Amino acid sequence: MTWIQEIRHIVGEEYVQTKQSSLLSYAYDATPNFNTKPEAVVAPASEQEIKEIVTVCANYQIPIVPRGSGTNLAAGTTPTQGGVVLLFHRMNRILELDEDNLTITVQPGVITGDICEAVEAKGLFYPPDPSSMKISTIGGNINENSGGLRGLKYGVTKDYVLGVNAVIANGDVIQAGGKNVKDVAGYDLTSLFVGSEGTLGIITEATLKLVPLPESKQTLLASFDSIERAAETVSKVIANKLTPATLEFIDRATIQAVEDYTHVGLPTDAEAVLLIEQDGPPSICEHDIQLIQSIAIEHEAISTQIAETEERATELREARRSALSALAKRSPTTILEDATVPRSEIATMVKAIEAIALEHDVKIATFGHAGDGNLHPTCMTDLRDKDEWERVEAAFAAIFRKAIDLGGTITGEHGVGEMKSPYLAWKVGDEGIQLMNQIKHAFDPDQIMNPGKIFHRSGGEVDE
Amino acid sequence: MTWIQEIRHIVGEEYVQTKQSSLLSYAYDATPNFNTKPEAVVAPASEQEIKEIVTVCANYQIPIVPRGSGTNLAAGTTPTQGGVVLLFHRMNRILELDEDNLTITVQPGVITGDICEAVEAKGLFYPPDPSSMKISTIGGNINENSGGLRGLKYGVTKDYVLGVNAVIANGDVIQAGGKNVKDVAGYDLTSLFVGSEGTLGIITEATLKLVPLPESKQTLLASFDSIERAAETVSKVIANKLTPATLEFIDRATIQAVEDYTHVGLPTDAEAVLLIEQDGPPSICEHDIQLIQSIAIEHEAISTQIAETEERATELREARRSALSALAKRSPTTILEDATVPRSEIATMVKAIEAIALEHDVKIATFGHAGDGNLHPTCMTDLRDKDEWERVEAAFAAIFRKAIDLGGTITGEHGVGEMKSPYLAWKVGDEGIQLMNQIKHAFDPDQIMNPGKIFHRSGGEVDE
Incomplete structure (x- = not known):
């Protein structure tokens, strides 16, 4: 019996896909430029079946790549070394x-x-x-x-x-x-x-x-004609001991893309928009959101708008959530990154991203979570343009470097995956990589669990 | 040069203690029945000095036991295998x-x-x-x-x-x-x-x-003539979507001990007392604490009292914090444990502790954090009474077993240390112990870092 037959025996024929067309569908996730077919796509129904599949894969040294819905942006769920892609739609209770x-x-x-x-x-x-x-x-x-x-x-x-x-x-x-x-x-x-x-x-x-569940929510949109004013507003909100539920930043390029995509009436003349939400008891929500509005006005907001209805609030929230989709429509290839810095460095980082984009002659829009310093510089490019692609890669390396220099990290919420593995040592040091490698070895000595992710093939070094 | 001389060279003569009287002071922490002298007590001034000390200890295979103020209750900071106790009072900035x-x-x-x-x-x-x-x-x-x-x-x-x-x-x-x-x-x-x-x-x-920092605080004391009524009050508070900052439980024996020790006027006729605090904006605090008070009354509280002044609130809070000291005065030896169960199992667990104490003929008072199921069954005993000591150990084993059976854990906040290492497998299984051992090995292959803690010498098995 081959290993695929053994796995068929565990989960049943119909839950093991090996047709080329099926394998193709699981060759990639949401990350551009990573595309490798697995040898089988398997949908187990229970922990027991997973235990048996893992045992087979361990015996034959077959890589196992668990995959949810494949929205990963760092090539974390691409089967770059082949093997089995595990799906979980039968374990969805x-x-x-x-x-x-x-x-x-x-x-x-x-x-x-x-x-x-x-x-x-x-x-x-x-x-x-x-x-x-x-x-x-x-x-x-x-x-x-x-x-x-x-x-x-x-x-x-x-x-x-x-x-x-x-x-x-x-x-x-x-x-x-x-x-x-x-x-x-x-x-x-x-x-x-x-x-x-x-x-x-x-x-x-x-x-x-x-x-x-918080009893109520309030939503505020504030626009600024400078990134610094927006960032100062964020700092002042924190200095006032306020902790909004959401504190989102959107730059000019993203505002334009989102507005074109959603037509919710974002101020396309602004350099930066903050979308701020507070939740909690109604009296507290109202108090906080009004105080935040007055702070924004103090910092020369060119417009502020508290959503009057829950429909309007949802519209604004959904508009922000659509940023990636909106930007993705503007170019054949979109790369969304998530370099993160301490909150106080947001203005510096956004400015640095702009300068880096200019220097490398690439188009980068930035939005993200200003409250926690987690930015999403998003590059609109075309993978087929090899020359531009090289400049894009160089620009992102420079962005990661800058984030680290500002006390930040190479990834706030997307993961290292295979894509950012060359940069991990910048954040955690060679000592950190070595220790993480030893932890990996303690769990998975034969490297069958999603191999090639987090750890760079050459051992954590990156060419600069 | 001996290893102690090398360490003297790193930190300076005056920061290495080797006199028997000094070593005696660091032979134990707050855990009864664990008492082993280190070979040296060292107070480094910097990370660099620690790096050098660790290197010396690694070369000579000398155990290193870091110690804060020695308040550990699970023999986590006793140098049970000798070696160096590291102190941090020079690194207190x-x-x-x-x-x-x-x-x-x-x-x-x-x-x-x-x-x-x-x-x-x-x-x-x-x-x-x-x-x-x-x-x-x-x-x-x-x-x-x-x-x-x-x-x-x-x-x-x-x-x-x-x-x-x-x-x-x-x-x-x-x-x-x-x-x-x-x-x-x-x-x-x-x-x-x-x-x-x-x-x-x-x-x-x-x-x-x-x-x-929350703007304000409110403190409520509610007493009950049954543990069940107190526990039902806790459940009802949670069911009402309230999240108090503090939700403490004190049983009859602890109430009596604390009252004798502090004279703050605790109701010594009650079977159980809840000390509940809320913090936040004044209007919310007041709303929540009044709602909690009415829930307590609904559940037949025999008395409820909202602290009128911050002085009174502090008095009640400090009284609760003094529980261990108060109980410790009542017997030569006190063992404070922290078996923890899901919040919904508190009444069952407190009753079980009472039954176990009775069965083993030992005195156990219980107080703890009802909001998170973290209980402190505290045994008043005398280490010199060997027969009683054996019954105490058997009682605690039964308490840990019961906590596990109720979906809880052997330690909520005190740590495993050396004292609870025989029971760790009950919580994490032999597979868990093995994996943790491998992680330990990845960090510390020669077992110089606080050896003997967490992992039981016989490899995770415990005699029942």
């Missing part, structure tokens, strides 16, 4: 919503947006909200430690994962954490799995922390 | 309070209470508040992932550690994380160091997340 303990236990294939809807129906709230949440899976979000628009006030995925089950390369099922908010029994394996990009094991179940 | 990015960067020897005071002076807030915070160090808190009274609303130490520097056994300085709220560049080494009890490396610096 909410197993328990525990209202007493404020937890939800889910299988990895549940769409994150469905979790939000299920808990909101009970007056509860799962805050992490990556822009992809309507299509991305919770398993993918956990593997990538996804962020989103609410990072400043609510944190990111890791702040809500209380426990995971995972199958590691030797076939063991590791049960890390659980429903306990306080649990210090040994190393924090839960946090180690979160954001490990499928390189340590296959997550088969997760228990997430919930909080009460 | 706040390096930076960054009000723009809401972070504070500190050396490990800073007293946690001093961090709180420093940030509160700027209108900011560091929420983790272990009962020992007035004397314990932030380095100790990070190594143990300390909890405290505010876990339900604010989480624990790990939720506030954005980055650490640590020296690992090979002498490398690992810089994990930083000021960025969003950072997914590789594995989450920061979370791995937090709660690793000194077994992975020596923490030399940490960057902590701050939040705005």
